[in-house]
Amino acid sequence: MSRTLRASGYVALTIQMLWGLVQVFAISPAGPGLPPVSVGAHAHFGMLSILAVVTGFAIERTALTGTLRSVAVWGFVAGQWLLPATILMELVAPPLLLTASLWGASLTLSMAIVAWGTITASDEVGRTPTATPAD
Template sequence: MTRTLKASGFLGLAVMMTVGMYQFVLLSGGSGVPGWMIGGHAHLGVLSILAIVMGFAVPALGVTGNLRTAVTGLYVAGQWGIPGIVWLGEGAGVALLMPTGFLWGGCLIASMLIMFYVTVTEEGGGTGSGPTGMPTADD
């Protein structure tokens, strides 16, 4: 499951960089970049970086089973849903999709609340068996 988070993060960064290059083409051609394009670009970039971080945080905190599945699914849905509705809703003119921002944002919030729950209820602050073998900080 953490492979899904990391892969989604790296794919999201590649898409975000591609959109950034397109924005550069628009600017160098003398055109402006629409605000909706900038907003989707920024959200996808930040959420993709956090997806990669989550890919390391989930095993470091020992999140397993249904909670692990929920964290992964909810986060990936929100990571792509938020910039997707900005690009489709504003950019493509499908305003009908805009209210789903509450759904995608809710997915991200639920994912973070699950991680919060695991963090505060886990005795010992995690397994300490992350990728480097160093214990996780407990501060």
């Protein structure tokens, strides 16, 4: 499942970079301009994308399994995509902004679970065994 987080992060980073290229054109003299909310959402989406990649690698160093691991992974993926989408939808459907706290809570719960998994993991979890020379 940590592969899911890493893939989500890399796909989102690709989209975020394309979004950035569109923004560069939009704010250029030839472009149509942009509402300020799209610039902020772009930055937050990029930060969440990087955090997804890092968390995807970090979760391997925890002792999380089963439901806790699933909630950590899928809670993050849901929040990573739906929080920026909700902020952008504020322009079209303002009532959707009420769900932003739900997606923020999803991200917070995910990070709290990964923090707990990190705190409670032994130093041996996630380590690659080192080869010992033959005698």
